[in-house]
Amino acid sequence: MFKDALKGIRIADFSWVWAGPYATSLLSYMGAEVIKIESHGRIDQTRKGSIMNGDNFSGYDSSPTFNNANLNKQGVTVDITKPEGAALAKKIVEKCDVVVANMRPGKMAKLGLGYEDLKAVKPDIIMLESSGFGATGPYKGFAGFAPIFASFGGLAYLTGYEDGTPNVMSGVQDMRAGTISAFILIAALLHKKKTGEGQYIDLSSSECLSVLVGPELMEYTMNGRSPFRHGNEDAIMAPHNCYRTKGDDKWVSIAVATDEEWKALCNVMENPDWAMDEKYGDAYSRWQNRKELDAHMSEWTKDYTHYEVMKMLQEAGVAAMPSFSAEEILTDAHTKDRELFTTVNYPALGDQTVMKPAWRFSETPARIRKAGPLLGEDNDDVFGNLLGMPKEEIERLKEAEVIW
Missing domain, CATH: 3.30.1540.10 (formyl-coa transferase, domain 3)
Structure with a gap:
C-alpha cells in the first residue's frame, strides 16, 4: 500500500509549457492530485511539438514532450475567456488547495480569476503566479521564455567560452523555476496547515536564475570586477x-x-x-x-x-x-540499478520511456501513476464526479463550447 506525502492535496493547474507544469508534476509525484485546465485559446504549447514526429504536427495528443511534463495529471478543457467558463473554473478552484498559473501578470485577474476573485470563493486558497519578471516593476508585462530568463538572470552572460558569445541556453531555466515553485508551495501548505491561511505568491522566473550567479554578484559588489565567461574552467580548480x-x-x-x-x-x-x-x-x-x-x-x-x-x-x-x-x-549500469526510468502508456504514442523522480523516500515513495492527459480526457470525471454536475448540464456546456 503506497503512502503519498501530499495525499489529499488538490491543485488547479492553469500553467503551460515547462515551469508551471514541472512544478505541479513534482508535487503530483508526491501524491498531490493535479487538474490541468486548458483553455480554447491557450492549449499547452508543448502539445504542438513532437520530438517523435519532427516538425509534422500530428494532433494535440501526440507529443512526448507534453506527456513528460504532465505525468499523473487529470486534464479538462474550459474556455475561461467566456463568463460561464470562468465560473466553471472557479468551481474547480473551490475543490482545490492550490492554484498555479504562469500567464503574464494581470491576465488571470482580467479573466475574473485573479487571487481576490478566487479567494472570494475559496478563502484559504494558495495561488502561485509565475511570470517572466514578476508582478511588479517596469518589466512586469514583458514576454519571456527560458533563454530570456537566463539573459536577465545573468546566467547567459556568464555561460560560454571566453572568446565566444553568451549562451542563450534553453529548458533548464524553466525546470529551475519549477523546482523553486514546488518548494515554496510546500512551504505555503505548511503555513496553511498551521494557521488556516492561504496566500498569494508572486514568482519571477528570471530571479530564480539570478541566485545562481551569487559569487559573480559578490565579486562586483566587493571588488568592482564583473566576471566574464570562462568556458569549462573553474575559478579555483585545475584541471x-x-x-x-x-x-x-x-x-x-x-x-x-x-x-x-x-x-x-x-x-x-x-x-x-x-x-x-x-x-x-x-x-x-x-x-x-x-x-x-x-x-x-x-x-x-x-x-x-x-x-x-x-x-x-x-x-x-x-x-x-x-x-x-x-x-x-x-x-548506464548505475541508472539501471537505481531504476531511474520507467515506461508509461500514452494512448496516441504507445509505450514511452520517462524519468522517475530523482529522490527516494523511505516511507512515502514518489511515483508515476499514469501518463499525461489527453486533451479534455477527464472532462466527464471532473465535471460529473468532482463537481457533481448532471450530464445534461455538461452536454449543454459542450454545445456552447464552454467545455470543448
Missing part, C-alpha cells in the same frame, strides 16, 4: 574540464580540487615528466597554467575510453565521469 577520449565523440569530465587529488591523478597517469614540473606543484600554479595543463590532460585521456578514465580516477579518489549522451544515460 577542470571535459576531455576527449577514445571513441567517436566521447568525452570525460575531470575535476581536481586538492593537491592530494592531483598526486592521485599523477599516480594513475604513471607520473609523467611534465606532471613533475614545478608549474604544477600546487593548486595556484596549476590554475595559472591551466591551458597548458588541459593540453597535457587531453593527450593522456585520448588513449582510453571515457569509462576507463572514470574507473581509474574514481578508484584513486579523483572526480571523473563520462559526458553521457542520451543513449548512455538510458543504458
Whole structure:
C-alpha cells in the first residue's frame, strides 16, 4: 500500500509549457492530485511539438514532450475567456488547495480569476503566479521564455567560452523555476496547515536564475570586477574540464580540487615528466597554467575510453565521469540499478520511456501513476464526479463550447 506525502492535496493547474507544469508534476509525484485546465485559446504549447514526429504536427495528443511534463495529471478543457467558463473554473478552484498559473501578470485577474476573485470563493486558497519578471516593476508585462530568463538572470552572460558569445541556453531555466515553485508551495501548505491561511505568491522566473550567479554578484559588489565567461574552467580548480577520449565523440569530465587529488591523478597517469614540473606543484600554479595543463590532460585521456578514465580516477579518489549522451544515460549500469526510468502508456504514442523522480523516500515513495492527459480526457470525471454536475448540464456546456 503506497503512502503519498501530499495525499489529499488538490491543485488547479492553469500553467503551460515547462515551469508551471514541472512544478505541479513534482508535487503530483508526491501524491498531490493535479487538474490541468486548458483553455480554447491557450492549449499547452508543448502539445504542438513532437520530438517523435519532427516538425509534422500530428494532433494535440501526440507529443512526448507534453506527456513528460504532465505525468499523473487529470486534464479538462474550459474556455475561461467566456463568463460561464470562468465560473466553471472557479468551481474547480473551490475543490482545490492550490492554484498555479504562469500567464503574464494581470491576465488571470482580467479573466475574473485573479487571487481576490478566487479567494472570494475559496478563502484559504494558495495561488502561485509565475511570470517572466514578476508582478511588479517596469518589466512586469514583458514576454519571456527560458533563454530570456537566463539573459536577465545573468546566467547567459556568464555561460560560454571566453572568446565566444553568451549562451542563450534553453529548458533548464524553466525546470529551475519549477523546482523553486514546488518548494515554496510546500512551504505555503505548511503555513496553511498551521494557521488556516492561504496566500498569494508572486514568482519571477528570471530571479530564480539570478541566485545562481551569487559569487559573480559578490565579486562586483566587493571588488568592482564583473566576471566574464570562462568556458569549462573553474575559478579555483585545475584541471577542470571535459576531455576527449577514445571513441567517436566521447568525452570525460575531470575535476581536481586538492593537491592530494592531483598526486592521485599523477599516480594513475604513471607520473609523467611534465606532471613533475614545478608549474604544477600546487593548486595556484596549476590554475595559472591551466591551458597548458588541459593540453597535457587531453593527450593522456585520448588513449582510453571515457569509462576507463572514470574507473581509474574514481578508484584513486579523483572526480571523473563520462559526458553521457542520451543513449548512455538510458543504458548506464548505475541508472539501471537505481531504476531511474520507467515506461508509461500514452494512448496516441504507445509505450514511452520517462524519468522517475530523482529522490527516494523511505516511507512515502514518489511515483508515476499514469501518463499525461489527453486533451479534455477527464472532462466527464471532473465535471460529473468532482463537481457533481448532471450530464445534461455538461452536454449543454459542450454545445456552447464552454467545455470543448
